[in-house]
Amino acid sequence: MDKYSLTYTAMGYPADLFLKCKLYGQEKKSVENLRLSDKNLIQFIYDEYANDLLSYGLKMGYQKEVLEDAIHDVFYKLCLSPKMLNNVSELKFYLFRALKNQLLNINKSTSKFVITDIPEFKLSVKADSLHLLIEAEEQVRIKEKINKLLQVLSDKQREIIYLRFIHEMSYDEIGELLAMTSASVRNVVYKAISKIRK
Amino acid sequence: MKFSHYLTYTAADFSTDPFFLEWRWFQTEETCLFWTSFLAQHPEKSEEVLLAVKIVEMLVEGNEVSFSPQDKESAVKKLTSRVYIHKKRKKITVYSLSTVVVFFLFFLLTYKNTGVINSESDKKNFADISEKEVQLIFSAGGKVSFKEDIQIKYDTTGNIVVQNELGEMLEKHESDETHIALNRLIVPKGKRSSLLLADGSKIWVNSGTTVEFPSVFENRDERKIKIEGEIYIEVEKDTQRPFLISTPDFEVAVLGTKFNISAYPEDPVQHVTVAEGMVSVVSEAKKQRNVVAQNQQLQIIDKMQSGVTHVDVYNFTSWKDGILRFESEPLKNILTRLSRYYDINLAYGDDIESIRCSGKLYLFDEWKMVLDNITKVSPVAYSENEDEIIFRYNTIK
Numbered sequence: 237m238d239k240y241s242l243t244y245t246a247m248g249y250p251a252d253l254f255l256k257c258k259l260y261g262q263e264k265k266s267v268e269n270l271r272l273s274d275k276n277l278i279q280f281i282y283d284e285y286a287n288d289l290l291s292y293g294l295k296m297g298y299q300k301e302v303l304e305d306a307i308h309d310v311f312y313k314l315c316l317s318p319k320m321l322n323n324v325s326e327l328k329f330y331l332f333r334a335l336k337n338q339l340l341n342i343n344k345s346t347s348k349f350v351i352t353d354i355p356e357f358k359l360s361v362k363a364d365s366l367h368l369l370i371e372a373e374e375q376v377r378i379k380e381k382i383n384k385l386l387q388v389l390s391d392k393q394r395e396i397i398y399l400r401f402i403h404e405m406s407y408d409e410i411g412e413l414l415a416m417t418s419a420s421v422r423n424v425v426y427k428a429i430s431k432i433r434k
Numbered sequence: 435m436k437f438s439h440y441l442t443y444t445a446a447d448f449s450t451d452p453f454f455l456e457w458r459w460f461q462t463e464e465t466c467l468f469w470t471s472f473l474a475q476h477p478e479k480s481e482e483v484l485l486a487v488k489i490v491e492m493l494v495e496g497n498e499v500s501f502s503p504q505d506k507e508s509a510v511k512k513l514t515s516r517v518y519i520h521k522k523r524k525k526i527t528v529y530s531l532s533t534v535v536v537f538f539l540f541f542l543l544t545y546k547n548t549g550v551i552n553s554e555s556d557k558k559n560f561a562d563i564s565e566k567e568v569q570l571i572f573s574a575g576g577k578v579s580f581k582e583d584i585q586i587k588y589d590t591t592g593n594i595v596v597q598n599e600l601g602e603m604l605e606k607h608e609s610d611e612t613h614i615a616l617n618r619l620i621v622p623k624g625k626r627s628s629l630l631l632a633d634g635s636k637i638w639v640n641s642g643t644t645v646e647f648p649s650v651f652e653n654r655d656e657r658k659i660k661i662e663g664e665i666y667i668e669v670e671k672d673t674q675r676p677f678l679i680s681t682p683d684f685e686v687a688v689l690g691t692k693f694n695i696s697a698y699p700e701d702p703v704q705h706v707t708v709a710e711g712m713v714s715v716v717s718e719a720k721k722q723r724n725v726v727a728q729n730q731q732l733q734i735i736d737k738m739q740s741g742v743t744h745v746d747v748y749n750f751t752s753w754k755d756g757i758l759r760f761e762s763e764p765l766k767n768i769l770t771r772l773s774r775y776y777d778i779n780l781a782y783g784d785d786i787e788s789i790r791c792s793g794k795l796y797l798f799d800e801w802k803m804v805l806d807n808i809t810k811v812s813p814v815a816y817s818e819n820e821d822e823i824i825f826r827y828n829t830i831k
Contacts, residue, residue, distance in 0.1 A: 279510045286509070287500040294499060308513060315517045317756065317798040337794065362495050370489065374446045381450040382493055397459045402496035412748075425460050432452040 278315060285328060288403065289335050295357055295398065298339060306342060310334045329409045332399075336413060357391040359398060385432055393428040396421060437472050440479070448486035449493075458490050566777075568625050570596070573615035578605055586619065587630040592649035619645045621663075624777025633657055634670035635677065638754040641774040642698065651675070664696040666754045683737045684717040693726075694751045697734075701770070707731040707750040715739065758795040765789040765812060769825060776801040779822035786814055786827055 286307060293303040310331060361383045370378070386394060392414070399405045399413065411418040440448070448454045457465035473480050501509070567579040570586065580596070584604065587595045592615075594607035621627045621639045629637040632650045635657075639645055643663025651657040658678045669677045671690025679686045681697035683704060691711025697704045706715050712727045715734075722739045726732045731745040752759040753771070760768060765786055773780040778801055791812050795804050805823070809815055815828035 278513060279507075282506055282510050282513075286506055287497050290501060291497040291499055300499075304509070308509060311513055312516055313796075313798065315513065316520060360495050360498050361493050370446060370485075378446055378449050378489065379493060382455070382490070385450075385452065385455060386494075397494075398496060400461060401459045401494065417746075422462075425462065429456050429460065429462070432456060 278311065281327070282311060285331050288328065289331060292332060292398075293335060293339065295395070296336075296339070302339075302342065306335060306338045310338050326405070326409065328403060329405055329413075332403070332405075333413055357394045357398070359386055359394050361386065388431050388434075389428050392424055393431075396425060396428070437475060440472065441476065443479070443482065445482045445485035445489060448483055449489040454486065455490065458487065566622055566624070568622065568627055569618075569620040571618040571620070572607075573617060580604060583626050585628045585630070588632040588649060590632055590650070592632060594649070615649050616646055617649060619647070621645075622777070623774045631659075631670075633672065633675075636668045638666040640664035640666075640753055641777070661695065661697065663698055664694070664753075666692075666694045666751050668692045684715055684734055684739070686713050686715050688713040694747075696750070698774075702735065704734040705731055705750070706734070707745060707747055709747045709751060752794075753797070756797045758797055759793075761792045762790045763792070765791055765808075765814065765825075768795075768808070772801065772804060776804075780825065781822050782825040783827065786825055789814065789827075 289307050289310070290300070290303055293306065294300065298306075313334070314331075361379055386397075389397070395414070396410060399410045400407075405413075407418040407421050410416075411421045414421065416424075440451075443451070453465065454469075456462065457469045469483070473483060567581055568584055569577060569579045571577045578596070580598075582598050585597045585599070585601075587597075589595075594605070595603065596605035596607075597603055619627065619629060619639065621641060621643050623642045625641055627639045629639060629645065629647070631637065631647060637645065640663060643661065643665060645663075645665065646660040648658075653675070655675055656678055657672070657675050658680070660680050662682060667679070669688050669690050669692070673689055677688050677690075679688075679695060681695065681704070682699055683697065684706075686693075686695060686706055688711065691713055692709040693711075693713055694707045694709070695705075696707075706713065706726055708726045708728055708730055710728055712725060714723060714725050715732055716723045717734065717737060717739055724732050724739050724742055726742055729744055729747055730742050731747075731750065732742050733740045746761060749759050749761055749763075753775070758768070758771060758775075766782055768791060769780045769782060772778070772795075775797055789812055791808070793811060795807060797804070799807075805816055809828075813828055814825050816823050816825045818824075
């Protein structure tokens with residue numbers, strides 16, 4: 237972390253928001269001037285994270301229309317009270333958690349939306365652009381093998397891979413999202429590991 | 435697992451090896467340690483390993499669906515216009531509120547002239563108005579007040595910067611020559627503030643709290659502050675100088691940790707909850723001492739320390755994020771916290787005494803919405819009269 241991002245975190249803004257802002261060219265403005273009501277900044281954060289949020293919601297079994305509204309509400313609340321970001325170290329984690337809570341609220345207020353059968357938590361295995369790295373035969377073999385390993389795992393275990401591997405969250409953060417302690421997340425992971433090794 | 439086992443592996447072999455995938459997918463300590471030392475000892479394999487890392491990354495994908503750029507653009511447009519409307523509406527309510535206040539004052543003045551109002555309640559009213567603002571009082575005698583929630587920062591030489599939540603500068607203060615100066619921060623009900631001390635420690639100050647602290651920690655062997663109310667503090671580590679926090683009923687000593695102290699004199703139960711590290715708590719009255727470690731809480735009931743228990747720390751520190759999370763918490767405690775947070779008068783009948791709740795309340799919502807949410811999840815109803823809101827048990831649901 238350089239000195240700007242330290243100032244940012246000291247001010248209570250998430251470190252990854254700072255990094256993103258830097259990419260976006262905001263670092264030239266003074267740190268104090270960062271405002272979430274800035275339309276360009278909202279656009280930028282939205283562009284960065286909306287797809288991740290949508291995919292995560294779909295994986296949890298919600299419909300696209302419901303998710304669009306929920307994501308909208310998450311961003312709306314964030315714009316109204318940016319102080320919510322105080323002491324959040326990862327913006328992405330904050331947004332995931334906010335979306336999950338928002339979806340639970342929707343479930344509570346309109347009992348129509350209660351999900352009865354939660355779909356399988358799928359992780360897709362693609363091989364589209366791999367040909368640049370390895371040969372076609374190899375590619376098929378690897379794809380099948382990884383797919384098999386993923387199939388052995390439970391939904392929860394795949395969800396943890398999704399959060400840990402694809403979204404790079406800490407075990408504490410994953411625990412909070414899944415309403416588990418980080419110790420029990422680790423337990424689930426160890427069970428997954430012993431399944432994979434067999 | 436032995437290193438030699440992997441010496442003949444190609445990228446394709448690595449990318450389907452269970453132990454390799456464990457490392458990529460779960461990043462456990464064991465696997466991280468193994469693979470980093472493997473790479474360190476066998477640099478000749480690094481090319482194959484890195485290729486395998488890339489393969490796994492490209493193969494296992496997270497996002498199968500995405501918004502189109504047009505979708506995103508129109509969503510952001512909708513969002514900004516909604517935020518704009520909200521802000522405008524807020525202004526209008528403020529205007530109409532101030533009209534009401536003017537009328538009320540007019541009424542009060544005419545009423546007073548008839549001599550009906552008694553002077554005591556009159557005085558109390560005025561005291562209340564001045565207590566609606568966050569105040570920073572300097573030892574030299576100066577005082578500044580703020581209408582909004584503020585962030586205060588002291589640098590190592592005692593210079594002060596005060597900002598609002600948007601980071602706009604509100605006040606700047608050069609340090610005066612008397613360094614040992616004790617300052618006092620008063621955060622009334624309905625307000626919150628944060629405070630960065632000269633040693634780098636950061637304090638979140640909850641509603642209805644007073645903090646006394648020096649501009650600079652001059653003393654070579656300790657750092658000392660006083661509080662009454664509730665704070666969450668991240669103490670900057672300094673093994674030479676322990677950090678001491680005293681409340682009317684007990685004292686907490688630490689080296690460098692993160693923890694929450696709730697010490698409202700009017701609360702029957704006060705507590706110290708540790709998020710990181712370790713603290714020791716001493717109460718003067720009975721010469722009791724307890725050590726509280728990470729994820730533990732010590733309750734102080736009627737100046738007596740009761741045992742240390744394991745808790746979910748976030749239930750006690752969530753207020754600093756604008757959230758109130760609780761687990762099987764007596765409803766009356768939640769009401770006490772809300773009445774401080776929003777500065778509203780909440781009363782309750784004896785019949786709700788035994789009700790406990792679990793859940794989460796968003797404190798950035800308006801108080802009415804929060805109270806309505808409570809009535810949705812527990813068997814209570816509330817009614818408003820002119821100066822308080824009363825909660826009662828309600829069986830009809």
